[in-house]
Amino acid sequence: MNAGHPAPRMAAVSAPARVAGAGEGIGAQELALAARNHALPLEALRHEVTSIGLHYVLTHYDIPATDAARWRLTVHGRVGTPLNLGLAALRSLAAVTVRVTMECAGNGRARLSPRPVSQPWLDGAVGTADWTGVPLRTLLAAAELAPGTVEAVFTGADHGVERGVEQDYRRSLPLQVALDPDRTVLVAYGMNGGPIPPQHGSPLRLVVPGWYGMAGVKWLREIVLTDTPFTGFQQAVAYRYRQSADDPGEPVTRIAPRALLIPPGFPDFMSRTRVVRPGPLLLEGRAWSGHAPVSRVEVSADAGLSWQDAELDPPGPHPWAWRHWRCPWTAAPGEHLLAARATDAEGRTQPVRQRWTRGGFGNNAVQLVPVACR
């Protein structure tokens, strides 16, 4: 595979990956992506479950035209019993509902310097939904995996060109993740109690708790079991932590810990700077990690010079959903720079200064919220 270099016939429409030049503003192509894809408006962190239209969305190509009534999911490759299932058959199997915080691997990319030129996320590429469907392990058990199977490869109905490579969106999971009893990977047909809407993968998608969103293949139409690791574009070229174009890098997998603050007070339309009144108020937000439960959230009202512990809600029944936290603060007239940082039970925490990668993945630098107290 020569996926790093555009095929000649696609070179005119599909340029290689690049980073922005010094002082280069957001360009027309990045803006077009920002207009299509959308972030969680941070005030929506007030809701434990993010409703449709507030949950972040990233679509690599177009949202495909799909028809739930005629949809088929095939499971084949290294299996004893290939499957070909419609929605009715999937709905007849034992269903589970899992509350999952999903974050785009590129969240925070637009704050990097130099900026990788791609979807220019700031910090809101996240959301939490209740996903309903069939555990992937149920389907794989029914298909009877052959010995020596190492991966499951998932294909969506979304089709496009990326860095010169024409493709259906396709990603794999190692079998131990696909079958992990601690994180039920779902073939989901429901979101927040209703059907999955078009932009989130209607009628069927994969949901991989704790992993960045690229793993959750939308418009899922095929699962192939293989005896070799998948080396397609989205696995071997995109979604790697690299320092340079030649660096093979490391795969992007689980979500790094992060806390986000609900910006207090009210905003200015254009600058989004917050205005608060003098006096006591409650700072609140949510925190998550794809590695282990969040065990601590700290808040700073002085740009990270000093920190105080926030109060975390007790652990709930949803280990892969964000956790609510709160911290009282008394605002005094003047300018303040608020911050929050999460630490998980495995000791991972958030940096103040972001580690740079060429694709702009896995960012979890501490969020800074300027506030003017008037």
Added chain:
Amino acid sequence: MNAGHPAPRMAAVSAPARVAGAGEGIGAQELALAARNHALPLEALRHEVTSIGLHYVLTHYDIPATDAARWRLTVHGRVGTPLNLGLAALRSLAAVTVRVTMECAGNGRARLSPRPVSQPWLDGAVGTADWTGVPLRTLLAAAELAPGTVEAVFTGADHGVERGVEQDYRRSLPLQVALDPDRTVLVAYGMNGGPIPPQHGSPLRLVVPGWYGMAGVKWLREIVLTDTPFTGFQQAVAYRYRQSADDPGEPVTRIAPRALLIPPGFPDFMSRTRVVRPGPLLLEGRAWSGHAPVSRVEVSADAGLSWQDAELDPPGPHPWAWRHWRCPWTAAPGEHLLAARATDAEGRTQPVRQRWTRGGFGNNAVQLVPVACR
């Protein structure tokens, strides 16, 4: 009112309006707005009714925290019988459902040169929904308008600062528009068959068929009848067609005609350039006008050098909703620049070159869609 100049205490957070310098890329503030607010992904034009999360959203400040169970709408001012209504009372009145195409007045702003610095819309700030609620005229009749009433002023629960002016979002309608029998202005509590979601104005909003979206005050909490025209910020300062900061300008009201094409084929991830296969295909899209029904749509496959008439769907029961059109095209290998333009029954059509205004409002230049046939 001195609304054009920031009050001193807000000047630090809220700068005056400006236009971008020559070659100035999209800045951090514009990007933050683009990440919060979102456009219709153009492939969603395939749906007559736009589902939640695909319909465009513009929020001036924050989405306010609202509680439908305790929500009150008051109607007062120049009325004989002031009203104070909860949701249950509104739902007990005769309801109507109206299919309305809504477009942001700033749609297309980011393509202007020089670019007004604000929400940087390209062309997708539009959507069509089925809105259910009580005709505004029903409420005004119940409130018994006093003689000499000239306007109804609508206030939302969203609060913020804009160009130095702290405000609740507030807009007015002349009484003849509020009572217009040809365009039923709604106090809506339903969208697409369900409750209105938070970002679209939960639990109550105004819907003004044929007018740009700024007229449809969201999170509607108060209607005041007045005997003088409203001169608040959103009426007298923002949302005016101006040529300079000193120009008093003309008010932004009804939606200019526009056609949008569903980009054919499949896209490149980054450039969004379309790739189609050689051979016959059907170009499709939708067209609308807030002045009169769309009477003609023309399509060009050579950047506007020549045009052919598209086939319009027959007029339906929804005069203020977009109209579907289609036009066959045979793609030949090479590069093409597709375009579509709408004309309404009053003869208004779309320019190839956009008239510039300082706020970037009312843009309806012909959309151009580059396509590579491979």
